[in-house]
Amino acid sequence: xxxxxxxxxxxxxxxxxxxxxxxxxxxxxxxxxxxxxxxxxxxxxxxxxxxxxxxxxxxxxxxxxxxxxxxxxxxxxxxxxxxxxxxxxxxxxxxxxxxxxxxxxxxxxxxxxxxxxxxxxxxxxxxxxxxxxxxxxxxxxxxxxxxxxxxxxxxxxxxxxxxxxxxxxxxxxxxxxxxxxxxxxxxxxxxxxxxxxxxxxxxxxxxxxxxxxx
Numbered sequence: 658x659x660x661x662x663x664x665x666x667x668x669x670x671x672x673x674x675x676x677x678x679x680x681x682x683x684x685x686x687x688x689x690x691x692x693x694x695x696x697x698x699x700x701x702x703x704x705x706x707x708x709x710x711x712x713x714x715x716x717x718x719x720x721x722x723x724x725x726x727x728x729x730x731x732x733x734x735x736x737x738x739x740x741x742x743x744x745x746x747x748x749x750x751x752x753x754x755x756x757x758x759x760x761x762x763x764x765x766x767x768x769x770x771x772x773x774x775x776x777x778x779x780x781x782x783x784x785x786x787x788x789x790x791x792x793x794x795x796x797x798x799x800x801x802x803x804x805x806x807x808x809x810x811x812x813x814x815x816x817x818x819x820x821x822x823x824x825x826x827x828x829x830x831x832x833x834x835x836x837x838x839x840x841x842x843x844x845x846x847x848x849x850x851x852x853x854x855x856x857x858x859x860x861x862x863x864x865x866x867x868x869x870x871x
Contacts, residue, residue, distance in 0.1 A: 658682050658683070658722040658723060658857065658858075659682075659683045659685070659720065659721050659722045659723075660677060660682050660683065660684050660685070660721060660722060660723050660724070660725060660857065661684075661685045661687055661717065661718050661721045661723075661724045661725070661757075662674055662677065662684050662685070662686050662687065662724075662725050662726075662727070663687050663688070663708065663724065663725070663726040663727060663728050663748065664688060664726065664727035664728045664729060664763075665684075665686035665687070665688055665694060665703075665727070666686075666688055666690070666693035666694055667727055667729060668846060669727040669729075669763050669814075669818075669846060669849065669850070670727035670763075672846045672847055672849065672850040673725060673727055673763075673850045673853050673854070674686060674694075674696065674701075675696075675850070676823075676847075676850040676851055676853070676854045677725075677850075677854055677857075678696070678698050678700055678701060680854055680858075681700070682700065682854070682857075683700045683701075683702075684700060684701050684702070685702045685703075685704055685717070685721065686701060686702070686703045686704065687704050687705075687706040687714070687717050687718075688703075688705070688706070689705065689706070689707055690705075691703045691704065691705045704717050708728060708744055708747045708748050708751060709743070709744070709747050711747055711750050711751050711754065712754075714747070714748075714751040715750075715751045715752075715754035715755040716755070717755075718751055718752060718754075718755035718757050719755045719756070719757075721755070721757050722757075722759065723757065723758075723759035723760070723761065723857055724748070724752050724757055724759065724760045724761070725760075725761045725762075725763075725853065725857065726745075726748050726760065726761070726762040726763065727762075727763040728744050728745065728748060728762070728763075729741075729763075730744060732786070732787065732790050737789055737790045737793060738789050738790070738792070738793040739793075741790060741793035741794060741796075741797060742793055742796050742797060742800070745762070745797040745800060745801070746797075746800060748760070748762070749800070749801070749804060749807070749809075752807055753806055753807060757807070758807055758808050759807070759808050759857075759860070760807050760808070760809045760810070761809075761810045761812060761853060761856055761857060762797075762801070762809065762810070762811055762812065763812055763814070763853070764794055764797070764798060764811040764812055764813045764814075764866065765790070765791050765794035765795070765798075765813060765814075766791075766813050766814055766815060766816045766818075766834060766842070766868070767783065767787070767788075767791025767792065767794060767795060768791070768794065768795040768798050768813065768866075769813055769816075769832065769833060769834045769868060770832050770833050771833070771834065776795070777791075777816070777834065778791040778792055778795060797811075798811050798866060801866075802864075804864075808860070808863045808864060809863075809864060810856055810860070810862045810863065810864075810865060810866075810867070811865075811866040811867075812849075812852070812853060812856065812862075812866075812867060812868070812869075813866060813867070813868040813869075814844055814849050814868070814869060815834065815835060815842040815843050815844035815849075815868070815869055815870040815871070816834055816841070816842030816843070816870075817841065817842060817843045817844070818843075818844050818845070818846055818849055819843070819844075819845060819846065820845065820846055820847075821845030821846070821847060821848075822845055822847060822848075823845070823847035823848060823850075823851060824845070824847075824848055825848065825851055826848075826871075827844060827848050827851075827852065827869050827870065827871055828869070828870055828871070829852065829867055829868070829869055830867065830868050830869070830870070831865070831866065831867055831868065832866065832868075833868075834868065834870065835868060835869065835870025835871070836870065837870065837871045842870050843870060843871050844869050844870055844871060848869070849869060852869050
């Protein structure tokens with residue numbers, strides 16, 4: 658497939674890029690600093706672009722079969738809340754303007770439910786340094802849920818996503834975090850990328866959120 662990847666140099670984006678190329682997809686990586694991409698691959702095209710420049714951004718997306726977004730303004734960015742909300746809306750706008758039907762976005766785990774009506778991000782023990790960004794990603798999820806014109810998917814990672822191994826063995830869920838036998842929510846970024854490209858190749862969560870864990 659022809660796939661545009663937003664944020665291809667980041668923690669999640671770089672893993673998704675590697676997985677997509679390994680599986681034979683033609684990837685157009687779109688990022689503000691294209692020099693950050695060091696991979697050389699005949700199936701990879703690197704383009705400079707900014708999601709907030711919607712006209713230019715839409716042009717970069719034209720002709721793609723799908724868009725994968727790993728957009729994140731940075732967890733330590735003091736403007737993370739505003740940039741997260743506006744960034745996701747700008748990506749939706751660009752995808753629609755480019756007439757691309759499919760959008761898969763890397764979401765957050767904070768909006769997963771630990772009990773009916775109780776989300777992780779609202780619990781007192783939720784880490785303060787992640788709270789602002791997690792709440793903004795919850796708002797972004799609500800934006801997607803109101804979107805009727807594209808086939809979006811919001812993919813929440815496990816509570817703990819870390820550099821590890823590509824095992825290909827994991828479980829998928831919907832609104833609740835997936836916990837292992839020790840009661841921990843865990844996934845390697847490599848396996849998260851596997852599931853992301855699985856969803857690209859065989860869509861099973863159109864206009865839905867889903868999540869992952871061991």
